[in-house]
Amino acid sequence: MAGRIPRQFIDDLLSRVDIVDVVDEYVPLKKGGKDHKACCPFHNEKSPSFTVSADKQFYHCFGCGAHGSAISFLMEYAHMDFVEAVEDLASRAGLEVPREADGEERGESLQPIYDILGKANTYFQQQLRHHPDAGRAVEYLRSRGLSGEIAASFGLGFAPPGWDNMLNAIGRSDADRANMSRAGLLVDKGGGGFYDRFRERITFPILDRRGRAVGFGALVLGDETPKYLNSPETAVYHKGLELYGLYQARKATGRPERLIVVEGYTDVVALAQHGIVNAVATLGTAATEGHLEQLFRASQDVVFCFDGDDAGRRAAWRALETTLPAMHDGRQAFFMFLPDGQDPDSLVRTRGAAAFSDAAAAADSLGTFLFDHLSSEVDLGTIDGRARLAALARPLLAKLPPGSFRELSEKRLAELTGLAPMNSSTLRAGRGNATVSR
Template sequence: MAGRIPQQFIDELISRVDIVDVIDARVPLKKKGREHVACCPFHNEKTPSFTVSQSKQFYHCFGCGAHGTALGFLMEYEHLDFVEAVEKLAAGIGLTVPREGGDSAPRGPSPQPLYELMEKSVQFYQQQLRRHPQRQRAVDYLKKRGLSGEIAAAFGIGYAPDGWDNLLQALGTDKEQQDRLLTVGMLIEKDNGSRYDRFRDRIMFPIRDYRGRVIAFGGRILDKGEPKYLNSPETPIFHKGRELYGLFEAKQALREIPRLLVVEGYMDVVALAQFGIRNAVATLGTAVTKEHLERLFRTTSEVVFCFDGDRAGRDAAWRGLENALPLMREGHQLHFMFLPEGEDPDTLVRSIGRDGFEQRIAQAQPLSEYFFEQMGRQADITRLDGRARLVELCRPYLSKLPPGVYRHLMLDRLAQLAHMERDALERMLGGEAPSVIAARPAAAVRPARPPAAPRQQPSLVRSAIRLLLQRPALAQLVGEPQRLVGLQLPGTPLLVEMLELLKQHPHLTTGALLEHWRGSDQGKHLFALAQRDMLLSPEQDNLEQEFSDTVARLLQQLRRQRRLELEQRFGSLSQAEKDEYCQLVKGNN
């Protein structure tokens, strides 16, 4: 397992990239005064309300409330997790992401040469599809499957000619390159040490990761033979239990992905794309794993499993359901679509067309319905003992659901089917503590709302933090941040930590400050403050004076606090403490 990314690297990364460049490459921006604006990529609008501050390295949409840094934008716009976004941002400015040591595995040689070799393999196979003497067989096969040159190019489809050493001869120019080809699974080594091409006489489908890098291949045999589909083996850059074929291509083709369709094979994904259905992905010869589902739900809120209607398809559906339960919470939807006997997505979309196929997707069965339908087949709920059996059958599955609204509603449904009180069922299953929904009496009387208190001015600590977010360079006015450590006011530890960080790294931007606290409770408050003050200019003339006055008042409050502490134990003070008290009294006069 790779070590953690050092926080210092993330701070440096956010300070080195320009959020305007990152966003403008994906959403064209227009200069408007000090800021840059565009129509928001996260909701539909006609008048631009999406604002990017170059000085603060922060964006905010005044229409939908979306906000964040360059890193946060990549995560949201390209559906990446945190580590993926850091890696992509770093790659964009030519940096390699370091990892902390400790108990993590030691870092081996850079994988970059492996990625470069896989890209050369794609180019080789595409070239063979255009020029090899035997290419017509492959071209005829693709035409027979109804694929256009445009779709073949979009997915990088190529052809591995028959023969034992075509790729080996083309790319294995020396021992080092041959070793790399072996490492990424493109060659196979015999017991006697000789090596040969893994893929021969097959249509080649490159498998790309979230960044578009080729990490593996799938090969479909042209004539009869076994295996029909051949995948790359597990390698240092390819782990089939995590990757989904077609996900990168779907993100490239679609600006928004409200739903993803999970199908079985490469040709299903490509054939659906040929009919304009660009949101299909496929697992790589494995059952749907928890890692697959996590990646799917990072990309979209709704996932539809498309399986054959036979026994094998329904078994695969149930395995997917079991893996999905721990991830099912409000905002996540999972549906099941079963194909007619003898059909696969490729043949079905040809017979009923895009509209008919998408109508079937829209009618897919929700997880809740499918779950209770399958459970109900194993218990006769018209009988008391059958209802008891239903509860016992459901218990291990529903216990996997995370606390929240979805779990609450699933237990409600089971309680209805079993003719039980929901609270009794909850206790029997040993579930979550009563939720807000469950605990609220149906006819609870709300207490009268007290009169609104007068709006309070922000605390001194909050004001200091807000000003630092406006202009981080103000930290250099404080002197030694440790002077504030003893101040007993909420938020003081965060203020001191911010000041110390900015003392060590005076070049950090607002965006870098926010990323430093990403994922923490403090980070939520900092993002909220930055969002509120988005349009305030960090170049305002009075910011420096305002910050200096705020710090002076904090130090004054600290002295008052110290004086009160000494007064409370005046009879036991040392001579040094008495002298200190006299100085504090004089300072307040």
């Protein structure tokens, strides 16, 4: 493809991938202090002098001087050219690589957007501590059983009532106001004027893998609707890729053994308050393929948590369908269902962390959930029912990537139906639009 890759895209890409994950796929790393270490892959040595910094997002060898970003590591170690390295990282992040037309100017830097979001994050946190109207927000957090320590660890803040408090506080220049608009912090009221997007709400900063604020979720305190308000899509925030709480989960546990996906940011914070620090949330959207890649790069085991009612089970089935193409060998997905009328927040507050952990431990594996659900739709005691099961299952199994999990799933279908195990051509033929009652 002709054309130059925009600098803006490269900066954004490097902010979305974690160099620790990239290097660890090629060179096993061990945590040592705040950095990760290994024997240098670029020269022979017996004692580790090669470090990878998650905070600074670069690698450095104190022995031979090798140094660089995730892109340069792929170029030097995996012998990729620059474009190949960018495309590899973009694939990890679920992004397509754009190209500039010949002679097109480079895109604007994203750094001013990150800077203004950082200022907004600081502003909101200061308002929670000092604004005269913040008492309502503090009281609400206390009523939910949240301590000051947990609020601080997640950077919770307060957007005070009024139309232009933050605008006046950090939007002093035309450039600042322009960047606030680009960051989704302001709403254009027409005629060249703006007002604060977030007002009279508790704010939850959405952090990228490097701990930078890329947007905000906000919970209303008054009667305004909607109850939950998230930042709009911007150059640095894409709701189909971001996961609330992933930065904190990685900070608390390094590489979590498993991640639990819950519905909202209040659930993530409530679980952390009770010692469950491996929960993340999508932000106003169902899980996407981009979310799945982020989840499985952070942990090999992912548990989806849903309400136990019909709506929760329908949502779980949609998540299963999205997860199927991501089920490469070694990855595991589970589906847990909470008691009727409970969400993660209410469950841990009323019954404690053990009740939630027990529910997570009892979660159904993806394979179990898939075949149990499909089997409940048919009568396996009849030929018609078994044929119907095969018709329902084949389009779903066709979404699985080649590997052991797919083969074992095919065998399970054969056991249930009495049919011979499917081969690839049979699966491709089964790519239809079979409708499953949810």
